[in-house]
Amino acid sequence: MAANPYIPHTEADIKAMLGTCGATSVDELYADVPPSLRMKSAYKLPAPMNEPELDRYFAAIARENKPLICFAGNGFYHHYTPAAITAVMSRSEFLTAYTPYQPEISQGTLQYIFEYQSMMCALTGLDVSNASMYDGATATAEAMLMAVSAAKKRRRVLISATVAQAVAEVCSTYASGAGIILEVIPEEDGCTCRTSFEEMLGAGDVAGVIVASPNRFGIIEDYSGFAERCHSAKALFIMNCHASPLGVLRTPAEWGADIACGEAQSLGMPLNYGGPGLGYLCCTKALMRKLPGRVVGATTDSQGRRAFVLTLQAREQHIRRQKATSNICSNQGIMTLHAAMYLGLMGAKGLRRVNELSAEAAHSLAEVLTATGKAKLSYPDKPYLNEFSLDIAEPLSADRWLAALEANGILGGVKIDDSTVLVAATEMCSPQDIDRYVATVKDLQP
Amino acid sequence: MSKIYYLPSHEYVKVDGDIALVGISEYAASQLGAVTYVDVPEEGDELAAGDEFGAIESRKAASDLFSPVSGEVIEVNEELADNPRLINNAPLDAWIIKVKMSDPAELDGLMDESAYAEFCKKQH
Amino acid sequence: MNKELYSPLIFELSQSGRTGCRLPDYKYSSGAVSLPAELLRGEAPTLPEVSEPSLVRHYTNSSTNNFGVDTGFYPLGSCTMKYNPKVNEAMVGRSGISDLHPAQSADSVQGALRIYRTLELYLAEIGGMAEFTLNPFAGAHGEYTGLMIIRQYHLSRGDEARRKVLVPDSAHGTNPASAAMAGFDIVEVKSLPDGTVDLDDLRSKLDCSVAALMMTNPNTTGMFEHSIPEIAEAVHAAGALLYYDGANLNPILGVARPGDMGFDVMHINLHKTFSTPHGGGGPGAGPVGVRAGLEAFLPAPHVTCLPDGSFAVDEPADSFGRVSAWLGNFAVYVKALAYILTMGADGLAAAGRMATLNANYIMHSLKDLYLLPIAGPCKHEFVFDGLRDKSTGVTTLNIAKALLDRGFHAPTIYFPLLFHEALMIEPTETETKETLDSFIKAMREIAETSLSDPEAIKSAPHHTPVTHPDEDGAALDPVLTYRMLCNSTTL
Incomplete structure (x- = not known):
């Protein structure tokens, strides 16, 4: 013992502690484990590594990966991570803390969650936010469950075909478990088909309607009248939105949404091959008690000082068990600190500028790519911000397009089907990066 | 003069003709602690005896509410939305729902005041 | 540290015109992108405007109001709060x-x-x-x-x-x-x-x-x-x-x-x-x-x-x-x-065994003062049903809060639901005998003070950054955002 840096027991410690326990060996403490269940041999694992060996191991693995100039999105965007965030996030008072059930010694965590909730409400325009969900997809599934819970007896939920595929699939999983009938509103020219929406809603029994902005093709749809129609049918209007564009786009509250949900990775979180990101979930005050997960509230302490506490806990699994609004316990925790710091550093003006730069980069790229004649916008008449769908002209294909770019160090987008690529840009894409993308495409032989 | 009956889950029903007021007992209110929220049904909902009709929350507990009688919810106590502590102050006055009973004979299966008092004594 | 200056909400440190970021000033060929006005938000979101050093000081100061595994011992049952190796x-x-x-x-x-x-x-x-x-x-x-x-x-x-x-x-x-x-x-x-x-x-x-x-x-x-x-x-x-x-x-x-x-x-x-x-x-x-x-x-x-x-x-x-x-x-x-x-097969096995030894050691060192409803040997954790002597009315919650004053995180309390005064303790293998002894000493002192001066335990904590926050008030009239805080008449 004591050769392991994380296990401090010396032989003398073990002997003294066993004495207190009235045992002669540690094995005695396992006397109740039936012999038939005991492992006959050690785990088959490699010999333990020391720190330099571990570093070499992961350095070698990292070399098997190929970081690319990122023109892909589909829910995950490569925005800059300010160095101040990385520095503060590593503070172990934050990183190694448990869930703030003891408010007296958790004010650091509780305060940043309160700030995060405030900022997400500012972005969405809605009244309340929880302390995070796992990702944008599960946040949307939970929004669907909220709608059904609020509607009590109605079981149908409508989801637009223009919601990102992975989000729709996760909603479908959660619907199947919960006995919810999830129906897809068809798409028309890249947008939610308004006639179908009206008809399906008119058929009755609808608890909620889920749409996306920007949608899965990057299009910013016009949802005028949607909320009013939903509300007249007593259904909730749910909007799935990436967090960063909320800094400039019409807010879910302005569209009349009852719930806003989605992925907040676009607030400067590292790509990390897809996780951790951050699911956010906001709603109107009327739905506050249907909101799943943890929520932080402000109050005062016995000396009149401002204090923050976890509140509305009676809805949660550790109290309500199977009657809880959700099973969620651990969530994305410290990623809310990341979001709060990002929005704090950026401010409204910085966030606007990030979106302007991203939009300009995307529109510039779209213009020059379509000018090559090798691709055209899938929906040329539809407004978009920093992501657009591109039809690749035959005989080229999405695979060839992306492969050629990858060979030049560029992630050219996300393949939608054999002839369609979803392309995104951010402030991380310099004009030179765009030139390189275009030059690669120009060199593509039909 | 209304008569009062109780369920083992501590809801009371105060009866006047075929109208029943349903709330939670003094014993339940004291066990729950400061009430922070009451989830109520919609007027017009039809309940069967034993149906869950809502929930009551304190800071660290939540309990489902069950209807002692069958019938239609004809009114919910709106005051509780703004001031749920009325239930702590005077649980027998702070009724939660008003039900038009469809089968008053159901009351025969409930505990009366003295039976309920005995019942509470046995709850440590 | 200067918590008074830097620990208010980040919104309260905001001054119009400040910024904490510097973005690229790329000139793209498209020029400014204009979207239909009805697709844009009416007004800018209310976000703080702070300089980078202000933001860093704000969060650094506020982090010191937190307890973490790197700060001290977490005897938190079913949560396995072991040390988080830095190399990872x-x-x-x-x-x-x-x-x-x-x-x-x-x-x-x-x-x-x-x-x-x-x-x-x-x-x-x-x-x-x-x-x-x-x-x-x-x-x-x-x-x-x-x-x-x-x-x-x-x-x-x-x-x-x-x-x-x-x-x-x-x-x-x-x-x-x-x-x-x-x-x-x-x-x-x-x-x-x-x-x-x-x-x-x-x-x-x-x-x-x-x-x-x-x-x-x-x-x-x-x-x-x-x-x-x-x-x-x-x-x-x-x-x-x-x-x-x-x-x-x-x-x-x-x-x-x-x-x-x-x-x-x-x-x-x-x-x-x-x-x-x-x-x-x-x-x-x-x-x-x-x-x-x-x-x-x-x-x-x-x-x-x-x-x-x-x-x-x-x-x-x-x-x-x-x-x-x-x-x-x-x-x-x-x-x-x-x-x-880094652990390998032997290291993982040692972790399991030492976690069990640590739990049993605490259990045996305290069972004369705390009620042990289920005699061991336990594995990684065990449950006390409050103090043995409950005559002074000191509860599990009081004990948990008294531990905060003594530099320890609280155990898991009121879980599992099998016991009224459940106090669930899981030390993990990464704690030294000295830390466990210090925890045992604090638990014994709390049990003794519960009899000699019960009010001192019932009124704990006394030395934490905040004391006795009004949780009922927080749930009754929820204030969940800075905007609600600004509109609140009581806070």
Whole structure:
């Protein structure tokens, strides 16, 4: 013992502690484990590594990966991570803390969650936010469950075909478990088909309607009248939105949404091959008690000082068990600190500028790519911000397009089907990066 | 003069003709602690005896509410939305729902005041 | 430190015109992009305007109001708050790990996929399972995923009548909550006085309507379920599956494997047993393992190894669907893999054994003053039912708060629900005997003060950054944002 840096027991410690326990060996403490269940041999694992060996191991693995100039999105965007965030996030008072059930010694965590909730409400325009969900997809599934819970007896939920595929699939999983009938509103020219929406809603029994902005093709749809129609049918209007564009786009509250949900990775979180990101979930005050997960509230302490506490806990699994609004316990925790710091550093003006730069980069790229004649916008008449769908002209294909770019160090987008690529840009894409993308495409032989 | 009956889950029903007021007992209110929220049904909902009709929350507990009688919810106590502590102050006055009973004979299966008092004594 | 100056809300440090960022001033060929006005927000969001140093001081000062594993001892039952090795963190931030987009081609992320596949196989070895998915983001998410696998398994056999999930009354709250989300009805199974499952009660509830029994082993009272072979046999004879909640895996590392005990599906909380930091509530990870024969029902997408040794992402044949947009919390997997690689088989086994020794040591050192309803030996944790001498009315909550004053985190309190004054203690293997002795001393002093000066304990804490926050008031009139705070008449 004591050769392991994380296990401090010396032989003398073990002997003294066993004495207190009235045992002669540690094995005695396992006397109740039936012999038939005991492992006959050690785990088959490699010999333990020391720190330099571990570093070499992961350095070698990292070399098997190929970081690319990122023109892909589909829910995950490569925005800059300010160095101040990385520095503060590593503070172990934050990183190694448990869930703030003891408010007296958790004010650091509780305060940043309160700030995060405030900022997400500012972005969405809605009244309340929880302390995070796992990702944008599960946040949307939970929004669907909220709608059904609020509607009590109605079981149908409508989801637009223009919601990102992975989000729709996760909603479908959660619907199947919960006995919810999830129906897809068809798409028309890249947008939610308004006639179908009206008809399906008119058929009755609808608890909620889920749409996306920007949608899965990057299009910013016009949802005028949607909320009013939903509300007249007593259904909730749910909007799935990436967090960063909320800094400039019409807010879910302005569209009349009852719930806003989605992925907040676009607030400067590292790509990390897809996780951790951050699911956010906001709603109107009327739905506050249907909101799943943890929520932080402000109050005062016995000396009149401002204090923050976890509140509305009676809805949660550790109290309500199977009657809880959700099973969620651990969530994305410290990623809310990341979001709060990002929005704090950026401010409204910085966030606007990030979106302007991203939009300009995307529109510039779209213009020059379509000018090559090798691709055209899938929906040329539809407004978009920093992501657009591109039809690749035959005989080229999405695979060839992306492969050629990858060979030049560029992630050219996300393949939608054999002839369609979803392309995104951010402030991380310099004009030179765009030139390189275009030059690669120009060199593509039909 | 209304008569009062109780369920083992501590809801009371105060009866006047075929109208029943349903709330939670003094014993339940004291066990729950400061009430922070009451989830109520919609007027017009039809309940069967034993149906869950809502929930009551304190800071660290939540309990489902069950209807002692069958019938239609004809009114919910709106005051509780703004001031749920009325239930702590005077649980027998702070009724939660008003039900038009469809089968008053159901009351025969409930505990009366003295039976309920005995019942509470046995709850440590 | 200057908390008065820097610790108010970040919004209260804001001054119009300040900024904490400097963005590129690229000139793109498109020039400014204009969108229809009706698609743009009416006014700018209310966000702070602060300089970078102000923001850094704000959060640095506020971090000192927090307690973490790096600050001190967390005797938190069922939470396994072990030390989070720093080298694990250092493995994440490098290029080639942190800068990969999840939509990249498999060719360009072979290293990332190697991390997935390696961890899947190691966890399968440790769990005694055939296959793992790393997609679930947390323990409860893993439970949900596991239950959906079980549901899909029964449906695939045309067995649609299995609507019930059995859960012991000592179970974590997430178990029944996850089963409810997966569409099951929950039936509770009673515990015996020694905290283990009542086999007779279980047998009486097992029939063809039961999909699964969810269990932890050791359970939440810290007892090893020694009847597990009989339990597994009864569950399987009824055609149901046995689910393992891995929250309490730590003490049986190197001793026994859930798969060998007869469990069919399991999850592991990497932020417990495998040392990844809790982050004040996440991000965690809840990988799910299945025994041979259930691999096809795992969620999509899934990482596999091809015959040529390269790695690919595919969809299991009879997958129930998707529970995540991508492949879970990748950065957490890097840390957990680093931990397994540095510990090795012997290190993991030692961790389990020393966690058990630490728990038993505390239990025996305090059982004369605290009521021990279930005599040991315990495994990683044990439960006291408050003080032995309850005459002065000092409660478990009071004891927990008094510990905060003495520089310790509180134990888990009022759980499991089997006892009125439950105080659940789990020390983990990373604590020294000196730390445990100091904790024992504090617990003994609290017990003694409870008799000599009970008010001193009942009024605790006295020395924490805030004391006795009004939690009733917070729940009655929720103030959940800065905007609500500004509009509040009482705060």
